[in-house]
Amino acid sequence: MRAPLSKCEPAHFFNFIKEGSLFQQSFKLSDRSLYALAHGCQKLIKLNISGCSSFSDNALAYLSSYCKQLKVLNLCGCVKAAPDRALKAIGYNCSQLQSLNLGLGEEVGDDGETSLAYGCHDLHALDLCGCVLITDESVIALANNCLHLTSLDLYYCRNITDRAMYALTHIRVKNRNQMWDGVKTGDEDEDGLMSLNISQCTALTLPAVQALCDSFPALHTCPGRHSLIISGCLKPTSIPCACALQAHHEVNKLTHHAY
Ligand SMILES: [Zn+2]
Structure with missing residues (x-):
């Protein structure tokens, strides 16, 4: 049960705050602190509580119901105990969310994650x-609900299979369909996925990842850009990105002109 907050709680004087960072390894952030933050900083747009522990998923759900303007939320290393209820609440309350870090969320499951996808388009x-x-x-x-996704980190998500890769290629197809339907207004990202980490996703096969790389030219495996990270997940490990195709065309052109 939440302890009542007095009107004189200092947090009430900080309602103008739009960014908060409480990052500190092993920092203990109690439920009461999160309740105070929720009440006092309802205009929060960015919140970083990565590495903090000791608060419950109930408190996190409560925070989301007050801070509905959140666009950036970093929960890396702190979503541990039964987080699905909190993630469902975030999906329900924080529809403006653009960036979310759930890294090291060993208890994050499909239930919470899909709720986020349905709520945070x-x-x-x-x-x-x-x-x-x-x-x-x-x-x-x-892939079906978050068509503006440009960066996805699935490092060590070993249950992920080729089905997921082929589903992601549909983001591009859906974006194109929306453009044809006139829904697209011009400021959306045309490039789709620009950063993807599937390192250690050992169930993936080469054709599925190559299909994804072909769908999103901004995904690079070349050393200079390296926006598609595949180490430890594919055999063979080489996937040609758009640069390799470009180089191939250049060589062909030069060869052609030489004759
Ligand atoms: Zn490249």
């Missing part, structure tokens, strides 16, 4: 590194 960046429980179901929900 504006997600651009999602970090699920080390969320070992999530399956294709989560990624498919993202």
Whole structure:
């Protein structure tokens, strides 16, 4: 049960705050602190409580019901105990969320993750590194609902299979369809996925990842840009990106002109 807050709680004087960072390894952030933050900083747009512990998923759900303007939320290393209820609340309350870090969320499951995908259509960046429980179901929900996704980290999500990769290629198809339907207004990202980490996703096969790379030219495996990270997940490990195709065309052109 939440302890009542007095009107004189200092947090009430900080309602203008739009950014908060309480990042500190092993920092103990109690439920009461989160309740105070929720009441006092309802205009928060960015919040970083990565590495903080000791608060319950109930408190996090409560925070989301007050801070509905959140666009950037970093929960890396702090969503541990039964987080699905909190993630459902975030999906329900924080529809403006654009960037979410759930890294090292060992208890994050498809239930919470799909709720986020259904509620937060504006997600651009999602970090699920080390969320070992999530399956294709989560990624498919993202691909179907979060069409502005440009950055996705699935490091060590070993349940992810080729189905998820093929589902992600549909983001591009859906974006194109929306453009033809006249829904697209011009400021959306045409490039789709620009950063993807599927390192240690050992169930993936080469054709599925190559299909994804072909769909999103901004995904690079070349050393200079390296926006598609595949180490430890594919055999063979080489996937040609758009640069390789470009170089191939250049060589062909030069060869052609030489004759
Ligand atoms: Zn490249």
